[in-house]
Amino acid sequence: MKKLMLGNEAVARGAYEAGVSVVSSYPGTPSTEITENIVKYDDIYVEWAPNEKVAAEVAVGASIAGARSMSCMKHVGLNVMADPVFTASYTGVNGGLVLCVADDQGMHSSQNEQDSRHYAKASKILMLEPSDSAECRDFTKAAYELSEKYDTPVFIRLSTRVSHSQSLVEEHEKEDYILKDYDKNPAKYVMMPGNAIKRHVVVEDRIKALKEMSETTELNSVEENGSKIGVISAGIAYMYAKEALGDKVDYLKLGVIYPLPEKKIKDFAEKYDKVYVVEELDPVIEEHCKALGVDVIGKDVFTLQGEYTPTMIKKAVLGEDAAPFEEIGEQIPVRPPVMCAGCPHRGTFYVLKKLGLVVSGDIGCYTLGATPPLQSVDTTICMGASVSAAHGMAKARGAEFNKKLVSVIGDSTFMHSGITGLVDIVYNKGNNTVIILDNSITGMTGHQDNPTTGYTIRKEPTTQVNLITLCKSIGVESVVVADPFDVKNFEKVVKEETEREAPSVIIAQRPCALLPPMRKKYSGHCEITDKCRKCKMCMKLGCPAISLVGDTVKIDTTQCNGCGLCTNVCPFEAIEQK
Amino acid sequence: MNIMIVGVGGQGTLLASRILGGVAIKEGYDVKVSEVHGMSQRGGSVVTYVKYGDKVYSPIIDRGEADIVLAFEILEAYRAMPYLKKGGKMIANTQQMNPMPVITGAMEYPADIEKKLAEKINLQAVDALSLAEQAGTIKAVNVVLIGLLAKSMDVDKSVWIETIKETVPEKFIDLNLKAFELGYNL
Numbered sequence: 095m096k097k098l099m100l101g102n103e104a105v106a107r108g109a110y111e112a113g114v115s116v117v118s119s120y121p122g123t124p125s126t127e128i129t130e131n132i133v134k135y136d137d138i139y140v141e142w143a144p145n146e147k148v149a150a151e152v153a154v155g156a157s158i159a160g161a162r163s164m165s166c167m168k169h170v171g172l173n174v175m176a177d178p179v180f181t182a183s184y185t186g187v188n189g190g191l192v193l194c195v196a197d198d199q200g201m202h203s204s205q206n207e208q209d210s211r212h213y214a215k216a217s218k219i220l221m222l223e224p225s226d227s228a229e230c231r232d233f234t235k236a237a238y239e240l241s242e243k244y245d246t247p248v249f250i251r252l253s254t255r256v257s258h259s260q261s262l263v264e265e266h267e268k269e270d271y272i273l274k275d276y277d278k279n280p281a282k283y284v285m286m287p288g289n290a291i292k293r294h295v296v297v298e299d300r301i302k303a304l305k306e307m308s309e310t311t312e313l314n315s316v317e318e319n320g321s322k323i324g325v326i327s328a329g330i331a332y333m334y335a336k337e338a339l340g341d342k343v344d345y346l347k348l349g350v351i352y353p354l355p356e357k358k359i360k361d362f363a364e365k366y367d368k369v370y371v372v373e374e375l376d377p378v379i380e381e382h383c384k385a386l387g388v389d390v391i392g393k394d395v396f397t398l399q400g401e402y403t404p405t406m407i408k409k410a411v412l413g414e415d416a417a418p419f420e421e422i423g424e425q426i427p428v429r430p431p432v433m434c435a436g437c438p439h440r441g442t443f444y445v446l447k448k449l450g451l452v453v454s455g456d457i458g459c460y461t462l463g464a465t466p467p468l469q470s471v472d473t474t475i476c477m478g479a480s481v482s483a484a485h486g487m488a489k490a491r492g493a494e495f496n497k498k499l500v501s502v503i504g505d506s507t508f509m510h511s512g513i514t515g516l517v518d519i520v521y522n523k524g525n526n527t528v529i530i531l532d533n534s535i536t537g538m539t540g541h542q543d544n545p546t547t548g549y550t551i552r553k554e555p556t557t558q559v560n561l562i563t564l565c566k567s568i569g570v571e572s573v574v575v576a577d578p579f580d581v582k583n584f585e586k587v588v589k590e591e592t593e594r595e596a597p598s599v600i601i602a603q604r605p606c607a608l609l610p611p612m613r614k615k616y617s618g619h620c621e622i623t624d625k626c627r628k629c630k631m632c633m634k635l636g637c638p639a640i641s642l643v644g645d646t647v648k649i650d651t652t653q654c655n656g657c658g659l660c661t662n663v664c665p666f667e668a669i670e671q672k
Numbered sequence: 673m674n675i676m677i678v679g680v681g682g683q684g685t686l687l688a689s690r691i692l693g694g695v696a697i698k699e700g701y702d703v704k705v706s707e708v709h710g711m712s713q714r715g716g717s718v719v720t721y722v723k724y725g726d727k728v729y730s731p732i733i734d735r736g737e738a739d740i741v742l743a744f745e746i747l748e749a750y751r752a753m754p755y756l757k758k759g760g761k762m763i764a765n766t767q768q769m770n771p772m773p774v775i776t777g778a779m780e781y782p783a784d785i786e787k788k789l790a791e792k793i794n795l796q797a798v799d800a801l802s803l804a805e806q807a808g809t810i811k812a813v814n815v816v817l818i819g820l821l822a823k824s825m826d827v828d829k830s831v832w833i834e835t836i837k838e839t840v841p842e843k844f845i846d847l848n849l850k851a852f853e854l855g856y857n858l
Contacts, residue, residue, distance in 0.1 A: 098693050098703055123709055202708065226704075226731075259731035260693055260705040330731075337730035405734040417736030419754040420792045426750060427779040429771035431681065431716035459714060467776045540709065633775070638715050641770045642777060652801065652810050653769065 096262040101252060104227040104263045105194055106131035108234025109164050112190070113271025114138055116156035118149040120510065121539035122168030123203035124257040125196035129166050130542075133551060142542055142551050145477070145510040150175035150193065154182045157191035157247075158283055160274035162238055166194040169210045170476065174511070180217045182247050184293040185283050186300075188274045190241035192234065193219075196252040199330075199374045200401040203538070205457065205474060207399065209375035214249050214352035218297050220304055221249040221352040222313060223329040227261040233349065236313065244300055244307070251351060253374070255330045255401065305353045313349030314358060320344075323411065324366035326359065326379060326390065331402055335372045338404035339411055343370075354382045363388045370395075370411055374402050433462050435639045436607030436616050436657035438533050441578030442502065443468040444635055444663065445585045451500050451592070454487065456480035456512070458504040459537040459606075467636040471502070478503070478511030485515065485524045493525065497592050501528045506536035506544040509559065513568070519597050520569040527591045527598045530561055531578075534605040541609070565599045572598040579604055581662050607657060618656035618672045620649050625668035632660040632669065673701075674733045675722045675821075678752040679744025680769050681708075681715045684814035687839065688742065689720040691818050694835040695827055696724035706731035717748055742821050744813060745769050746797075750785045756793055763820050764789070765800040765813060796820065803854040812851035815840075819855020829856065 099107065105128045109117065117140040119129040132140045143149035146167045156163035167175060172195045179193065195213070198204040214221035220240060224233040230252070237248040281289050308314060319341040327335045328348040336345070346362045348354065363369045363383070371380040371392040380392030395410040396402065405416045433440050443463040446453050447470040455461060455471035456479065464471035473483060480501040488496035503512045508530050519526050536542040543549045548558035565573045572594055576587045584602070591598040605612050620639075632640055632647060639654035640647060649660075649669075661669045675692060679685040686707055693705040701724035708718045721733045735754045741762040743749030749764035756762055766786060773779040782788075789795045798820060804812040815836065822832045833849060840848045 096697075098697055098705065100707070126709070255706060255731055258707045258709055260690075260703070260707070261728070261731070262697070262703060333729045333731070401732075403732060403734045404730050416734065418758055419736035420756065422750065422753060424782065425779075426747065426782050427771050427773040429680065429715075429717040429747070429751075431714040432772050434682070434715060462714065466772060466778070538714075636772065636775065638770070638772070638775065641775050650769070652767075 096264050098260045099227045099263045100127055100258060100260050101224070101227045101230045101256040102127035102258070103131045104230035105234050105250065105252070106134070107263065107265060108231040109192070110135045110138065111231070111266050111268050112162055112235045112238040113269045114162045114164050114238070115271070116153065116161050116163040117141070117165070118143045118152035119166040120144070120146045120149050120171060121536055121542045122171045123539055124198055124254040125166045125168045125171070125194060125252065126539045126542065127257070128194055129551070140551055142544060144545055146171035146175040147177060150178045150182070153191060153193070154178055157187045157189045158185070159188070160276050161189040162271055163189060164192045164194065167196070168204065169195060169197045169208050170204065170206065171195070172210050172213055174477070176213070179219070179247065181285050183217045183219050184285055184290055184297055186245035186296070187241055187247060188276070190238035191247040192237045192241060192250060193247055194250045194252060196254070196257045197375070198254050200254065202254050205476065207375065209378065210251055211351050211378045212376070218301055219247050219249055219352070220244065220350070221251055222349055223251040223351045224256060224349070225329055225332045225347070226256065227259070227263045229349070230256065231263050233313070240307070244304055246300055246304070251329065253330050301353055305356070308350045308353050308355040309358050311350060314355055315347050315349070316362060317345040317347065322367040324362060324369040325372055325411070326362070326369065326383065327372040328379065331372045331374050334402050334404045335407050338407040342412065348379065351378070354379060356386055359383055360386060360388055363390065372396065372402070372407060430465060431462060432465070432636065432638050433459060434607055435637055435653050436612065436655045438578055438602070438604035438606065439463060439531055440468070440635055440637065441581055441584060441604070441659055442529065442531060442602050443470045445578070445581055445588055446470040446500065448585065449588060451498050452487070454480045454484035454499065454501045456501070456503040456507050458507055460502055460504060460531050463502070467634060477507050478515055481512045481515030481526070481528055482518055484526050485519045485522070488524060488526055496525055499526065500588070500592060501526060502531055503528065504537065505530060505532045505534070505546045505561065508561070509545050513564070516565065516570065516597070516599070517568055524597055525595055527588070527594070527600065529600045529602055532561060532601050532603045535609060537606050541606070561601055570597050570599050572596060573601065574598070575601045575603050577604055578602040579657070579659050579662060607655060616655040616657045619651045619654040620656055620658065620660055620669050621672050622647055622649055623668050623670055625666050627666050627668070629665065631663050631665060635660060635663060673724050674738045674757070675740045675742065676733050676738040676752060676755050677720045677722065677742045678748045679718055680748060681718045683744045684811065685718050685720050685744060688814040688818050689722050691835050691839050692722045692821070694839055695831055696722065698831050698835060699827055701725060702728045704728045704731040717751065719752070740821065740824070742817055744817065746785045747771065747781065750782065750789060753789060753793060759794070761794045761796065761824060762789065763796045763798065763817065763824065765817060766797050767799070767801045767813070798858060800855070803858070804851055807851035807854055808847050812847060815848045815851040816855040819852040820858060822852070823856050823858070
């Protein structure tokens with residue numbers, strides 16, 4: 095029977111059916127659910143690694159040791175794992191190795207919109223791109239076959255709409271996969287110059303062989319409808335094109351993104367009056383066609399930014415207008431994401447804003463500390479940059495500036511790549527204050543465990559990395575734990591630590607309000623009593639449950655969870671927890 | 673059939689879209705459900721699409737293409753109005769949740785949304801929050817609305833009930849079925 099599955103779930107299913115036995119990843123929207131779904135299969139070893147580089151290295155090691163292995167990441171995670179990946183291209187594999195990378199066209203939950211297809215060409219690694227969940231399963235299985243046949247890692251490129259759309263998938267039995275023998279083979283696996291020079295020759299030969307494969311594989315398919323217009327497309331864009339254009343055009347659907355076929359494209363294109371390339375983000379396929387001398391229409395009519403829609407494609411290719419619709423006819427307020435009611439970060443940012451500090455921010459729910467009314471975050475670059483960028487700021491502007499500067503970084507993000515920045519501060523005589531927002535979980539991606547939570551991905555108890563002893567062992571002498579909801583004390587701690595002429599760490603400790611124990615703890619709601627003097631201090635928290643109705647502050651009991659933070663900032667004790 | 677579910681992150685739109693997707697499979701259709709995860713879930717506008725038919729390609733719904741819009745909050749209903757097909761139907765919870773620009777005073781919550789919607793489109797407005805409270809928890813707003821949706825679709829009621837039983841955690845089945853009935857029987 096066919097089952098409705100997320101693209102991510104189908105990739106996990108494909109991995110299971112292919113006999114994968116080791117999976118290591120770091121969470122990142124929209125890729126997270128691949129690894130979470132692997133947990134369903136008891137006979138696969140699965141883990142959350144501290145970052146994508148570590149995860150990829152675990153998968154590479156497992157492959158060399160003879161297992162079929164996998165690592166999954168979002169597009170920016172691929173930047174982090176790039177180092178081992180480029181060299182794994184040289185070593186090739188023993189057991190099949192598949193790296194799943196999910197791009198985020200439209201930036202639903204990301205800091206940039208990079209097109210990961212460039213990495214395939216740069217690292218000379220085969221890349222496949224499925225268009226729906228059934229293909230996610232099929233292509234994953236095909237990827238393992240190809241990985242072993244051509245001795246190469248394989249990328250599977252996903253996107254938000256493929257990863258996070260559910261469509262029908264047929265489940266098949268698991269293949270019996272026996273670990274490949276492990277033989278010591280330094281010429282293949284020790285990449286020092288003498289060996290790597292020889293392996294580079296192998297890589298170039300492999301690309302030639304893969305190009306031939308790309309000409310004949312069923313993963314690249316032609317669909318003829320007798321049209322004068324041809325469309326070359328791949329991934330989710332193919333589905334949009336298919337819906338928009340139906341049988342009014344002919345298609346070359348590319349499942350292999352790198353290396354792209356040459357003869358197949360030329361043979362297809364010469365049959366048509368006009369050929370369109372429909373691909374989101376960068377003109378990767380288009381430039382390939384143009385380099386072959388094939389005249390195609392691409393980014394002249396399609397945008398380089400965001401997600402496509404069938405309507406957009408219909409208009410560009412057929413000149414047909416969008417369906418008629420009712421216009422709103424007035425400006426209405428947007429509804430941007432906000433920190434949840436009860437979010438521990440709210441207390442932290444309330445204090446940082448009150449003290450007027452420069453805040454070097456990071457990637458996580460707490461990036462929302464940049465939005466009104468808290469608006470305290472100054473910068474967000476990438477995972478870990480809060481710590482190292484603040485060090486750079488302090489070195490650029492000196493000691494007085496540094497006393498008004500803090501870094502904020504989540505527990506999981508600190509494990510990911512904050513530690514090295516902190517080492518840099520200690521080693522290079524920095525005096526920065528780093529606030530680790532320890533909410534006991536990886537929040538933004540939907541509650542994944544990490545080295546500081548004390549549990550594995552399978553919820554088995556494990557050794558918990560102790561943030562205090564970790565920071566002290568690096569050489570940070572002042573490590574202070576403070577509850578960000580105790581705003582008076584938290585403010586005092588921040589003042590003391592930013593004044594300190596030494597590196598310091600504040601661990602802002604309070605669990606995420608959405609964790610089950612906190613849901614139990616925050617069971618009631620808050621109420622404003624008649625002691626209220628309408629000073630609106632509580633409005634400064636930017637709590638979604640607190641609104642101004644006329645000149646009166648009201649708490650919406652359907653949204654309030656009774657966390658009590660507002661009771662701590664009210665100067666007149668006019669808010670009570672019920 | 674194109675059904676768009678809109679609401680505010682945390683209201684349970686994802687569960688509603690999964691129930692609807694499950695029902696469509698049971699009816700033998702090809703189905704696609706497009707979900708929202710990650711940052712946009714955090715109290716922001718959330719939109720999920722459920723499409724079914726003989727063959728579905730694109731998982732998304734464009735403006736003017738939704739046969740039904742199921743809205744969990746009235747401002748989100750208004751925001752989604754352009755997506756409704758001419759002659760389509762909108763089922764909207766009248767609940768009002770202030771977005772941050774309203775909370776900070778940068779903008780006002782638009783007045784008379786229900787009236788404006790009713791003038792332009794086929795609207796069924798319902799206080800689903802009160803019905804959910806009757807069922808036992810305000811969190812059941814999503815299943816109350818699924819009940820309303822079920823009433824206006826041509827699918828046997830038993831299929832909905834069976835799908836709800838399969839989709840929600842076992843200890844909440846009775847509560848959710850009660851919420852479904854309250855919506856269905858309205």
